[in-house]
Amino acid sequence: MNQQTYESLLENHFGYSTFREGQKEIIVDVLNGKDVLGILPTGTGKSLCYQFPAVMMEGTVLIISPLISLMIDQVKQLKQQGFKKVTAINSFLNGEQKREIYKSLDSYKLIYCSPEMLQTEQFIRELSNRVNISLFVVDEAHCISQWGHEFRPDYLKLDDTLQQLGNPTLLALSATAPKNVQDDIIEQLGREKMNKHIYPMDRDNIAFSVEHVSHMNEKINRMKEILTSHPVPTMIYFSSRQWTEKVAYELSQSLQHLRIAFYHGGMEQVDRLLIQQQFMNDQLDVICCTSAFGMGVNKSNIRLVIHAHLPSQLESFIQEVGRAGRDGKQSVSLMFYSPGDSEIPKGFIEGELPGQETLQKTFTFLYKWGYLQGNHVKSNEEMESLLDIGEIQWRFLRYQFEKHDMIEQTYIKYDEKKWRRAFEQIQLFIQERTNIKHRKLEELINWIHQENCLRESLYKPFQHSLKSPQGYCCDRCDFLFSHWKVDDKKQTKQVLGWMEELKQICLQGETYEMDKSSRANQTTN
Ligand SMILES: [Zn+2]
Helix, strand or coil: CCHHHHHHHHHHHHCCCCCCCCHHHHHHHHHCCCCEEEECCCCCCCCHHHHHHHHHCCCEEEEECCCHHHHHHHHHHHHHCCCCCEEEECCCCCHHHHHHHHHCHHHCCEEEECCCHHHCHHHHHHHHHHCCEEEEEECCCHHHHHCCCCCCHHHHHHHHHHHHCCCCEEEEEECCCCHHHHHHHHHHHCCCCCEEEECCCCCCCEEEEEEECCCHHHHHHHHHHHHHHCCCCEEEECCCHHHHHHHHHHHHHHCCCCCEEEECCCCCHHHHHHHHHHHHCCCCCEEEECCCCCCCCCCCCCCEEEECCCCCCHHHHHHHHCCCCCCCCCEEEEEEECCCCCHHHHHHHHHHCCCHHHHHHHHHHHHHHHHHCCCCCCCHHHHHHHHCCCHHHHHHHHHHHHHCCCEECCEECCCHHHHHHHHHHHHHHHHHHHHHHHHHHHHHHHHHCCCCCHHHHHHCCCCCCCCCCCCCCECCCCCCCCCCCCCHHHHCHHHCCHHHHHHHHHHHHHHHHHHHHHHHHHHHC
């Protein structure tokens, strides 16, 4: 295919006149049947790298996506662009809706699903029997490395799935993956010869600032000051659900000119989608959220990303900050740090994987209840309540037990020697993973205390050279909030007349209804 054809197809199907950095190289490789690992910075249109081939190729493109909200959003966007043959299969659908989709499964050009869904027998059977998968895409592929080893072990089974589906071409995409994560992705997917297309992830329009304060109250006061002088579209990250609610309430009490909401994983799915939608439509100015918010938030004019609590590692930080300024205009990342802040992520790290006691308890239980009394492994929910452990820990353990041949399907296979060895190995593995996480947290804390340029030290572990900043660099170099002039005040309610305001309020109601009904349409489509 010649140059002209690629560009004109891009124009006709997607409405863009040129490709962005990296897109075309990846697309050409994929269309030539080469496996590709693509690392493109956030906001550069990763999804085009498989949507374009979907138009060109025979067969179906299967996209593995980590979050339901992300899938729903992508399907919605594609439908708005005129793609009809696209669907998302997720746990949101009831049995009847799933059957409906399965009936016409081979008619879709793009199918989105989670890694967990690929482990359900019926779905994989339908896929392998009836669908010609021409391209297998792992979107947000760093999840393989970031989540696979702990609480989403189904991410580590994708290599088997690829074989079950007849070894289609593979495309793994991510926005943030340092060298060790890239290697892990390739190893876990079992395709050693993937072509790598790695593009630098530094964002030249984001300025970085770290403020050391004494406690949370001081952080909240600073937020009030900054949002008063800079009433811009803002995301504020917290490490707990309670804090998102508490601070959203406090801020909205004193910043009445701003529309402020909170978002976390404990909310109903419908409410989460609504908040996300309103934020994207500029009907909300400030979101107080946990890390559950973000992936799939396709909003171009976020100007300020504040971290009220520490993320767990630099990668997460870069991902979260990368949501700012996708339109290329000056945006700012602000991190607050107060003494003792690192205790929260340390606690998370320690509590994530089962400790020695839980491990011992689970082994004993499997031996007595499973082997001696002849019980079979039950559903995840039942096992969690029988063992009185959390979902993440049980998923992790189950995967480990399968790996060490202690469990096959639901059958518990006892062998004293093997079990002893497994116990030691699992214990060692937990220790290793925990150490890695502590090291990553340490890197982040070192960055916060950095005396030299924040931009340089942030991106240094990820790439060799940096673009020079478009505007401000960081607060170690040239940035001060008082220097930063924002011109998008008009986006906030402050300057609207009462007529517009009324219109906005009515529109919000309308969007809510539209949102609910369009969701209903999607799930039955
Ligand atoms: Zn700097």
